[in-house]
Amino acid sequence: MNIETRVYQLLSGSSDLIQLLENLRLEPFEDGENGIWKHEIPPLFCKKEHAPFLRISPIFESDGSYFDDAARSEEQRVLISFWCHTDTQAYQIKRCIDHVLKSNEFTHYTANENPRYRDTDIDLLMNNRKYRFFDWKNNEEE
Incomplete structure (x- = not known):
């Protein structure tokens, strides 16, 4: 399953x-x-009054964990x-997303990035969170 679909199902199901x-x-x-979308937020819903809303975007996929010259994971x-009005809202949403994803074997990571800033196009606080997941292959997938 694609990561954006997996994350969408987990977050939408929470x-x-x-x-x-x-x-x-x-x-x-x-x-x-x-208020949760994959890839892009429909313009009809990208309004300040509708905040908070979320967008899920895949950013990396690669084989990993090799055994006998074959990848055993991806x-x-x-x-x-996600866009919201205040720092307090950002903290609440971040904690909830972390709980859902971390309890489903996702790891949060970031490196020298700006996790929050004012999106002047819509006058909302924009938040960015990155997560990784290792999809382990089983023998039937070969």
């Missing part, structure tokens, strides 16, 4: 995260949207960007 986003949002989404990395 009633704690969905409830938190709904409680922080000034205007609810219509049409059953939950390292997958994902960037989760």
Whole structure:
């Protein structure tokens, strides 16, 4: 399974995260949207009133952990960007995302990057979190 799909399913399936986003949002989404998207946020929903909302983007996939000249795992990395109004909201959302992903064998990582900044295009606080996952292959996949 692609990492963005795996992360989307985990985050969308978290009633704690969905409830938190709904409680922080000034205007609810219509049409059953939950505020979590893969690859891009539809322009209709990319509005300050709809914050917080999240975007999931794959950023790396490569074989790893070789045994007998064959890759036994694939390292997958994902960037989760989310927009919110305040530092307090950013902290709450970050903790909830961390809980969901870390309890599903994801590791948070970052290196010399700016985790939060004001996105002047939409006047919201933009947050970036990177996670990695090792997808271990079993013998049936060969």
